[in-house]
Amino acid sequence: SQQGEEDPQALSIQEGENATMNCSYKTSINNLQWYRQNSGRGLVHLILIRSNEREKHSGRLRVTLDTSKKSSSLLITASRAADTASYFCATGDTGRRALTFGSGTRLQVQP
Amino acid sequence: EAQVTQNPRYLITVTGKKLTVTCSQNMNHEYMSWYRQDPGLGLRQIYYSMNVEVTDKGDVPEGYKVSRKEKRNFPLILESPSPNQTSLYFCASSSWDRDSSPLHFGNGTRLTVT
Numbered sequence: 001s002q003q004g005e006e007d008p009q010a011l012s013i014q015e016g017e018n019a020t021m022n023c024s025y026k027t028s029i030n031n032l033q034w035y036r037q038n039s040g041r042g043l044v045h046l047i048l049i050r051s052n053e054r055e056k057h058s059g060r061l062r063v064t065l066d067t068s069k070k071s072s073s074l075l076i077t078a079s080r081a082a083d084t085a086s087y088f089c090a091t092g093d094t095g096r097r098a099l100t101f102g103s104g105t106r107l108q109v110q111p
Numbered sequence: 112e113a114q115v116t117q118n119p120r121y122l123i124t125v126t127g128k129k130l131t132v133t134c135s136q137n138m139n140h141e142y143m144s145w146y147r148q149d150p151g152l153g154l155r156q157i158y159y160s161m162n163v164e165v166t167d168k169g170d171v172p173e174g175y176k177v178s179r180k181e182k183r184n185f186p187l188i189l190e191s192p193s194p195n196q197t198s199l200y201f202c203a204s205s206s207w208d209r210d211s212s213p214l215h216f217g218n219g220t221r222l223t224v225t
Contacts, residue, residue: 033213035214040199040219040221041218041219042115042201042203042216042217042218042219043154043201043203043214043216044216045213045214045215048213088153088154090214098144098156098159098169099156099214100156101146101153101154101155102153103151103152103153104153
């Protein structure tokens with residue numbers, strides 16, 4: 001099944017800096033979603049970008065999608081300590097109504 | 112408040128002792144799903160349901176059962192748990208759209224099988 005793979009696996013930055021996470025996937029998708037997970041808790045949906053979109057913004061989040069390279073990036077601007085979490089990309093498969101998740105990027109924002 | 116509720120939050124059991132993890136959502140969502148999360152493997156789908164009495168296998172269904180008798184509930188059943196089912200389990204739900212809608216997750220059930 002198709003799968004998103006995040007890069008890097010772990011990222012440590014200072015508060016106020018920008019954080020960029022990348023996601024690559026293998027097959028055609030209908031949409032790509034980003035989720036955040038605070039330690040041991042449920043995932044929270046951040047943003048969804050459809051296959052016919054190239055860029056999307058939501059507050060301090062900016063997501064890009066390049067379907068020719070089968071990749072996406074999530075940029076968090078002006079990071080805060082509260083952004084410390086794991087971030088997952090998930091690819092949408094309408095045929096099975098399944099979201100396939102990658103293994104995530106662990107972001108640590110130092111105050 | 113819109114939410115997905117899983118119980119219990121933590122569960123320790125022994126090999127072979129049947130258990131059920133409950134999941135309930137109050138958003139009238141048609142779609143519900145179970146995932147397990149293991150270090151380095153991300154989230155893997157166990158089973159999903161598109162509506163009442165409609166269930167289907169995900170990527171790792173072996174050793175699990177589900178049922179969808181009511182729209183709001185989607186329990187996960189382990190008939191004979193084994194240590195390799197020790198994991199963090201998440202229930203999730205979403206509305207039915209032509210595309211994959213955002214999933215709403217429960218807070219998880221951490222299961223340990225000894």
